[in-house]
Amino acid sequence: MGRCRYLQFPYLSDNYGVLVHDEQTGKTAAIDAGDDAAYLAALSEAGLTLDEIWITHHHWDHTDGLAALKQATGALVRGPAETKDYIAEHIDVGYQDGGSFDFAGQTVSVIATPGHTLDMVNFFLTADKVLFSGDSLFVLGCGRLFEGDGPMMWESLQKLRALPPETVIYGSHEYSLANAKFALSVDPQNEALVIRAAEIEAKRAKDEPTVPSLLSEELATNPFLRPDDVGIRQHLGMRDATDTAVFTQIRALKDSF
Ligand code: ZN
Ligand code: FE
Numbered sequence: 001m002g003r004c005r006y007l008q009f010p011y012l013s014d015n016y017g018v019l020v021h022d023e024q025t026g027k028t029a030a031i032d033a034g035d036d037a038a039y040l041a042a043l044s045e046a047g048l049t050l051d052e053i054w055i056t057h058h059h060w061d062h063t064d065g066l067a068a069l070k071q072a073t074g075a076l077v078r079g080p081a082e083t084k085d086y087i088a089e090h091i092d093v094g095y096q097d098g099g100s101f102d103f104a105g106q107t108v109s110v111i112a113t114p115g116h117t118l119d120m121v122n123f124f125l126t127a128d129k130v131l132f133s134g135d136s137l138f139v140l141g142c143g144r145l146f147e148g149d150g151p152m153m154w155e156s157l158q159k160l161r162a163l164p165p166e167t168v169i170y171g172s173h174e175y176s177l178a179n180a181k182f183a184l185s186v187d188p189q190n191e192a193l194v195i196r197a198a199e200i201e202a203k204r205a206k207d208e209p210t211v212p213s214l215l216s217e218e219l220a221t222n223p224f225l226r227p228d229d230v231g232i233r234q235h236l237g238m239r240d241a242t243d244t245a246v247f248t249q250i251r252a253l254k255d256s257f
Contacts, residue, residue, distance in 0.1 A: 003022060003023075003024070003104070003105075003106060003127060003128060004020050004021060004022050004104070004106070004125065004128055004130070005020075005021045005022075005023065006018055006019075006020055006021075006130065006168075006170070006212075007019040007021065007042065007046055008170065008209065008211065008212070009038065009042045010174070010209070011034060011035040011038035011039075012034060012035060012038075012061055014173050014174045014175065015034055015035075015061050015062075015172060015173060015174075016170070016171075016172055016173065016174065016209070016211055017030065017031060017032060017033075017034065017035075017038060017039055017042065018030070018031040018132065018170055019031075019039075019042055019043065019046060019048060019050075020103070020125070020130075021046070021048055022103070022104030022105075022106075024104065024105075025104040025105065027051050027052070027103065027104040028043070028048045028049065028050050028051055028052075029050075029051060029052040029053070029054055029103060030043075030050055030052070030053045030054070030069070030075070031054055031056070031123070031132045031170070031172075032053075032054070032055060032056055032062040032063065032134075032172065033053050033055065033062070033063060033064075033065045033066040033069045033070075034060070034061045034062045034063065034064055034065055035064065035065045036064075036065030036066075036068035036069040036072065037065070038065075039065060039069050040069070040072060040073075043073075049073065050069070050073035050075045051075055051076065052075050052076045052077070052078060052103070053066065053069060053070065053075045053076070053077045053078070054078050054079065054108075054123050054132065055077060055078065055079030055080070055083075055087060055091060055121075056079075056120060056121060056122065056123075056132065056134030056135070056172065057080065057083070057116065057117040057119050057120040057121070057134055057135065058080075058083050058084040058086070058087050058117060058119055059117065059135065062134070062135075062172065063086065063087045066086075066087060066090050067090055070090055076092050076093065077090055077091050077092045077093070078091070078092070078093045078094075078095065078101065079091040079093075079094060079095070079121065080094060080095065080112070080119040080120070080121045081094030081095055081096050081099075082094070082096075082118075082119055083119040084119065095110040095121055096110075096112065097110070097111060097112030097121075098110070098111075098112075103125070106125055106126065106127045106128065107125075107126045107127070108123050108124065108125055108126070109123075109124040109126055110122070110123060110124075111123075111124055111131075111159050111160070112156070113133070113134070113136040113137075113153075113156035113157070113159060113160065114147070114148050114152055114153075114156055115136065115142075115143060115145055115147075115148035115149075115152045115153025115154075115156045115157075116134070116135045116136055116142075116143030116144060116145065116146055116147070116148070116153070117135075117146060117147045117148070118147045118148060120134055120135070120136055120143075120156070121134070122134055122136060122137075122160070124163065124167075128168075129163075129164055129166055129167045129168065130167070130168045130170065130212075131160065131163060131167050131168070131169050131170065131215070132170050132172075133160065133169050133170065133171045133172075134171070134172050135171070135172055135173065136153075136156060136157065136160065136171075137157060137160050137169060137171055137218065137222075137224075137225075138171040138172075138173060138175050138176070138179060138211075139169075139171060139175070139176040139179060139200070139210050139211055139213050139218070139222075140176055140179035140180050140182075140183045140193075140196070140197075140200075140218070140221060140222050140223075141175055141176075141178075141179035141182070141183075141222065141224060141254070142157060142222075142224040142251070144255065145251060149248075150244065150247055150248025150251055150252075151244050151248065153247070153251065154227070154243065154244050154247040154248070157224060157225060157247075160215070160225075161215075161219065161225050163215055164215070165214070165215050165216035165219060166214065166215070166216065167214065167215040168212045168213075168214060168215075169211075169212055169213050169214065169215055169218065170211060170212045171211055171212075173211075174209060174210065174211060176200045176204065176210040176211070177200060177201065177204045177210075180193075180196070180197040180200045180201070181197075181257075182223075182253075182254050182257045183197070183221065183222065183223050184197055185253075185257065186223050186232055186235060186236065186250055186253065187221075187223050187226070187229070187231060187232050187235065188235070189231050189235075190220075190221060190229075190231060192220045192221050193220075193221040196217065196221050223250050224247065224250060224251070227243040227244075227246035227247040227250060228243050228246075232246070232250070233246060236249060236250070
């Protein structure tokens, strides 16, 4: 169906914000609010007024501008039901895993994906098949485990892995170049990954964004979605380990890469 427009813009050193706009109703939502000036500039450049803010997690690079952006626009703030102090007082509607709401006639499913933080929620626009994965799933990567552990993050990523493969994934950071280098170190025989890494390098050399991507691409090349892959297991010497153990090992290797 593809009803909304998605306007992605960079802020801070490697963050992406997105404005979701529905032409028919004129409604606009922002993903996160890390820098109110950058969000307000993106809104005015596009000639849009903000109706809603969808917060993925409490980290400052996603929330520092929340109070100011809410104040300036009067937007309704949706986010995790359980979170930390600063953002809790600004969230108008809190969601648990499996929650949902209507945005401009389209159902948005809220998927809790704890691991990077305990409060992480992702937003899935069910008609457009667009996912805002916060700092849980990136191009060729996944979030660092600040508050959760490997088993928790793997359980979270399995929820995202089960979405339709044609799902468009907007992660919150441009980490693709570093992620590609790491991915190649654990999955060097993966032809699709070799090709994708070269494409990412070419895009970054021209300062072009590599976000969003398709879930199908991540399923084929993102090692954090592929702990069941025979080649990766062989490379790690973990042929008979559980998916959880392989995932946890891949995450640990990335931390020291
Ligand atoms: Zn974060
Ligand atoms: Fe972040």
